[in-house]
Amino acid sequence: MSVTPLKTHRELVDSRVPGCGFPGDIFSRQDVFDNDVDVFFNKLWILAGVTADVPEPGDVSTVEVGKASIMIVRDDDENIRTYRNVCRHRGSRIMKQAGKASVGMLVCPYHQWTYELDGSLKHATHMGQDFDKTCKSLIPVHTKVIGAHIFVCLSDEPPEDIAKLEQVMTPRFAPHQMQRTKIAFESELIENGNWKLVMENNRECYHCEGTHPELTNSFLPEDFGFCPDGLGEEAMKNYDAYVARNARNREDWESEGYICELFESLDESVHTNFRTQRLVIAGSNESQTLSTKVASTKLLGDLQRRDLGDVHMWGHNSWTHVMSDHSIVAFILPIAPDKTLVRTKWLVHEDAVEGVDYDLRTLTEVWLATNQQDADLVANTHSGTQDPAYIPGPYSKYTEAPLDQFCRWYDARLKAQGI
Amino acid sequence: MSVTPLKTHRELVDSRVPGCGFPGDIFSRQDVFDNDVDVFFNKLWILAGVTADVPEPGDVSTVEVGKASIMIVRDDDENIRTYRNVCRHRGSRIMKQAGKASVGMLVCPYHQWTYELDGSLKHATHMGQDFDKTCKSLIPVHTKVIGAHIFVCLSDEPPEDIAKLEQVMTPRFAPHQMQRTKIAFESELIENGNWKLVMENNRECYHCEGTHPELTNSFLPEDFGFCPDGLGEEAMKNYDAYVARNARNREDWESEGYICELFESLDESVHTNFRTQRLVIAGSNESQTLSTKVASTKLLGDLQRRDLGDVHMWGHNSWTHVMSDHSIVAFILPIAPDKTLVRTKWLVHEDAVEGVDYDLRTLTEVWLATNQQDADLVANTHSGTQDPAYIPGPYSKYTEAPLDQFCRWYDARLKAQGI
């Protein structure tokens, strides 16, 4: 028994029964995790922040991606730039810890090597006259700003299909003027589960009804997942009404220029995995609040209309909801095979005033509760998948099809890297 | 030096000098630990609880065995059943954490898949009409109740010699009517040492005199271990008196039907390792209390007599003492190479009333102190065995022979699994 060689990462992936989940080892093994970080967080585009993280020139937001650390910087020309947070001298972190700061230049705390906001090395004492500063600039990171979203790619060869995401999302975000937002609140939550279980949990709402009383307030029941089998006449009538209502909303919104249609880039061929759609919100159709009404009376951009539903966007490390009054932007960063950081930011109009235009509790209570509920589910599932008795069960064809799709995409992305 | 291959688990076992302990690596290596969990906790019968953990139908006691979690359930027919705590859908834990609960049905918190207490899947929404619920029952675990002791075996092929334990122990437990008990107190202690060091410590009382002032109050000095070498005339006289007293007690008890004789199933041929004997208690011969008198005046079952000594039982993951008034049942569960959970339960008559029939402190103070003292010794020894200077020393032939026997049994059980 002790001589059975461990399955390779590839063998684990291949052992999946189509329509079922992955075997437990894929969520816990360090070697699999290292590959995952390399392929899904270092080689692909990931969401790493929003423009409101660095509102002013000299602002720095430091983000840790696995063992890597990056500095997102607003330079003197108001451009967003990103650098590896590693001094070119002896490797010291330049920004000591994850979080935000405001600086004049980027100064290494070890020996005061000093870099301009454009990454060039300006000062380094004691290095002698033959020392060539020009080859010791900070290492830049590929950066793409779409709406308020800052996507980065740590690879030297970033996938080109980020252009598709930009093309699709730019006009959808446009009416909400995402760069004219500020961060009203942000939260960090470490979930005790593998990052893939966090994403699987995010990609189905089969669990919503039993778990999320706050969030489901703003969901239509049919959004939780829909299985046509065995529905009675009454249920079919309700479903037809749901379809009709959605169609009416779409027609209304599209007529005013708000793009609604579903767009998916989720299959095996894409590098940059995303999905978007403008969804109807239950009740008032305004916002993901307990009341379904706006949390901020100062609407985003120059919007005049409150009932604009929810521009939803998935990435492979993020989820976003943009409504007329606010947006939540959440993204995940892997910490360990069984630990995943979830960062959530609540954005409101840059001129909105807390206590006047919005109440912080009303704004945040739905997703603070939802995130914690999801964290409990993920921890519970991570633990169960590590049980020797775990046999991956079948996904529902009706409510969990995106999970099967995620597994196929995961498989393809590994294969593309020779794994 | 860095190229010397690590010894295999088998080579480590074989490197033991007969009469001495195992080399240090056998207590710390993760691969050895994984094998140990598989062979000694997953393939053999282990003690996992007592019937009083689940007194009523619908009661569930969740126990973690390595990465496995099991649910011990009292079903509607009052039978004890045990299931793997893993949902057949996506692997979520059904009971979120170790501990006790009372349920109507076993409902997975993730998507509300709902199982009957007999393990069958009753409800699963959104799965479609072609979904066959009958092949998605909870996975059952082999379970054997002997007295109040719930033994489980996670293997598909549980060792048959549990029948010998049942045959031997049933009449010994019978006068104490163990199933008519309740749990007066239970404790959890995580010892910072390998599970085998915890068991070695339990199987010798050479250390008792210097460590356990509370416990040794109820022990005859000769029980601490006995070495005939170099005893003076006085000491030999005391020893003869000890032997005579034991013989008198045995005769007395046997004449009333209380089985006393030593029974051992500890050698290399047995799967189910156990030992039992009715032992004399010092002083009043009643109970393992500071005073040696009963802690509960409501005796177990229908017993009328207090001075019944101590029905002692060892298993490879447990130790039990049953006296006229109460019983302590302790079992261990491995957490990591250097971490072992010790669970101890104090059982009294189901109708005994705290503060009336027994005082909780009097009942528990001896073993609470003893467990903590043992934990300190085990941590200290675990640390020392990891020192590069550790050379396994000789067991005393007089007071530590059971440890050498345990090593041989451990060796044989691994061999039987091809290790």
Added chain:
Amino acid sequence: MSVTPLKTHRELVDSRVPGCGFPGDIFSRQDVFDNDVDVFFNKLWILAGVTADVPEPGDVSTVEVGKASIMIVRDDDENIRTYRNVCRHRGSRIMKQAGKASVGMLVCPYHQWTYELDGSLKHATHMGQDFDKTCKSLIPVHTKVIGAHIFVCLSDEPPEDIAKLEQVMTPRFAPHQMQRTKIAFESELIENGNWKLVMENNRECYHCEGTHPELTNSFLPEDFGFCPDGLGEEAMKNYDAYVARNARNREDWESEGYICELFESLDESVHTNFRTQRLVIAGSNESQTLSTKVASTKLLGDLQRRDLGDVHMWGHNSWTHVMSDHSIVAFILPIAPDKTLVRTKWLVHEDAVEGVDYDLRTLTEVWLATNQQDADLVANTHSGTQDPAYIPGPYSKYTEAPLDQFCRWYDARLKAQGI
């Protein structure tokens, strides 16, 4: 990618570009750490304490070196002896934890095996008449006391060149009568970095100006590191004055018998890596205090003169400063690849009285602050070296040459062990 074999420790060492640091894996890999502990802490002489740790017969100071634990003992003849802290019976620690105690004999807490202060086993009960106590003495550790410094070597074949350290340091320590000291204060600090980064940090003062406002008070600016390139006329004049001042001091001190000259044993051929020099202190030239004046008015030994500068000594696991009034002795012990314990002891004259001859805060504030500042730098650098973007940068030829030398010595010592 997942099939690329890990580099060996040797390959990591060989991949270093001369003049630059080591690759990141050398600071984090467990196998590298295990080799390091074996070669640099178990096979070479290390500093493990001072004579004032065990002032009286029966005093024991227990020190953990990796997984090893040693007991430094003052025996009945006032000699310092060192033993492995492992009972010859079942491996229990004899002293339960690191720290100090005073004992009559060394008694194992498990079964009371009792050893004399000379290491011989005096008592062991229950072992039978054929048990030979003489081959169960405590395992001794090679010990060399030089000044107040207790060097130990855990190897059976300790490097002979400790004789050079003894020869060089004995006359330098002599006027300070180091064995007539007591410990006024000691501190423990766990730095979150590899031991080699702790030592690299200690061997350059390039970082001092930006980091250590307290320590640099007693340093001449030129001591921080000196790069002649591009110095203006003014700077060159200052430098000439610095050189002249040093020369005057040296002449003065040498004329009174205080050895000053630099002695280095740092190259690839030596086992016992050390460096010493009597350095000028800024300001009053007395002591490493904020004021640069003595912290203790009771000078060491029978010294009459306060301005004796700083007898500095590096070892590969220690740094020492001996001044006229006090000494700080610091040494490191590896805990994990990314954790290093730094122990610092402040020694004053054995008859000095706190509150009368010295004020504890004045005595300790400089190095308490310095150690904490260094700990922050080391943690920061350890983290950065683990970043996939880390490329070891160039050492300054002027201020970091000793680091390049340390790398070469490290390389040679591994090679000598076949790594």
